[in-house]
Amino acid sequence: MGYITKAIDADGFVRISFINSRDIVNTAQKIHNTSPVATAALGRTLTITALMGALLKEPTDNMTVYIKGDGPLGGMVTAADGAGMVKGYVYEPLVDLPLKRGKLDVGGAIGKGSLAISRDLGMKEPYVGKVPLVTGEIGEDFTYYFAMSEQTPTAIALGVLVDTDLTAKQAGGFIVQLMPGAGDDVAVKIEENLRELPPVTTLLEEGKTPEEIIEAIAKGFAIKYLDGATYEYRCDCSYEKISRALISLGKEDLMDMIEKDGGAEITCQFCPKVYRLDKEELTALYESAKK
Ligand SMILES: [Zn+2]
Incomplete structure (x- = not known):
């Protein structure tokens, strides 16, 4: 502090x-x-x-x-x-x-x-x-x-x-x-x-x-x-913020992560937190990106 x-x-x-x-x-x-x-x-x-x-x-x-x-x-x-x-x-x-x-x-x-x-x-x-x-x-x-x-x-x-x-x-x-x-x-x-x-x-x-x-x-x-x-x-990162950032990448990138990697592992740049998203979670984000 x-x-x-x-x-x-x-x-x-x-x-x-x-x-x-x-x-x-x-x-x-x-x-x-x-x-x-x-x-x-x-x-x-x-x-x-x-x-x-x-x-x-x-x-x-x-x-x-x-x-x-x-x-x-x-x-x-x-x-x-x-x-x-x-x-x-x-x-x-x-x-x-x-x-x-x-x-x-x-x-x-x-x-x-x-x-x-x-x-x-x-x-x-x-x-x-x-x-x-x-x-x-x-x-x-x-x-x-x-x-x-x-x-x-x-x-x-x-x-x-x-x-x-x-x-x-x-x-x-x-x-x-x-x-x-x-x-x-x-x-x-x-x-x-x-x-x-x-x-x-x-x-x-x-x-x-x-x-x-x-x-x-x-x-x-x-x-x-x-x-x-x-x-x-301190860091105010959250699952929601990471999800919004992923959606903003666009549906092509999301589809790549789903098909090639079967999921995503994202480390916050500001703090040591790691967010793991599985295929289903990424698919849900893909659906929102399509809208
Ligand atoms: Zn963070």
């Missing part, structure tokens, strides 16, 4: 959320058996996905992040809802790359590509925003997404420190957003504070609390804390 601490300044110009996401990242690492660079890439993305999930208005709202790159990691998909669920996977979890300047080379693993975010806010169509990747290091890419897609001045910092036993020793991140009406002086002051702030993993290694980190970001501002949120890695 990861707790999201939220705060806002007294004038309502600066909104800050911080999460210690170590448990979330470690659950993902265990499920997908990710290499260090894949853990860092997925961990950073899960961290920002949880932070954005906690900004959704309704518990039933949900969002999905699609990152595609031409690097050896290929890309990843993460998702969150407004009620504390976050999950994700990478295309190539075992990717191994040499360190770059002593650091895990997340940008090299992802390469050039795109970041797309689909938000289902209970409207007819989901809202989709898409931008090219800036560095593939995730934090910069999401910052750019907010600038281009949402016109909200946003600063994001994400960090995952992978231990020698492959687990995340530290993981966390924050999102800082300027609300409408915030003047240039507010932006300048926050930028100054952020420049002085050490990386997130350093702050966590030093044992800084979420409140201490938020107060360092908002130095010079009077802040108040809002209700926080608890996020955990």
Whole structure:
């Protein structure tokens, strides 16, 4: 579980959320058996996905992040809802790359590509925003997404420190957003504070609390804390959802599974659950696909 601490300044110009996401990242690492660079890439993305999930208005709202790159990691998909669920996977979890300047080379693993975010806010169509990747290091890419897609001045910092036993020793991140009406002086002051702030993993290694980190970001501002949120890695997959996905494949593919394989075994991409469908169950789906 990861707790999201939220705060806002007294004038309502600066909104800050911080999460210690170590448990979330470690659950993902265990499920997908990710290499260090894949853990860092997925961990950073899960961290920002949880932070954005906690900004959704309704518990039933949900969002999905699609990152595609031409690097050896290929890309990843993460998702969150407004009620504390976050999950994700990478295309190539075992990717191994040499360190770059002593650091895990997340940008090299992802390469050039795109970041797309689909938000289902209970409207007819989901809202989709898409931008090219800036560095593939995730934090910069999401910052750019907010600038281009949402016109909200946003600063994001994400960090995952992978231990020698492959687990995340530290993981966390924050999102800082300027609300409408915030003047240039507010932006300048926050930028100054952020420049002085050490990386997130350093702050966590030093044992800084979420409140201490938020107060360092908002130095010079009077802040108040809002209700926080608890996020955990879990999956909402179900037999019904898998069935719907199979129906959407179309009747030819379903007939293939019935005739050639005599059934289907489908592993959820987000969690270790395996769904086995026999010939009769597939035939029933085939009948629905025909309609
Ligand atoms: Zn699942």
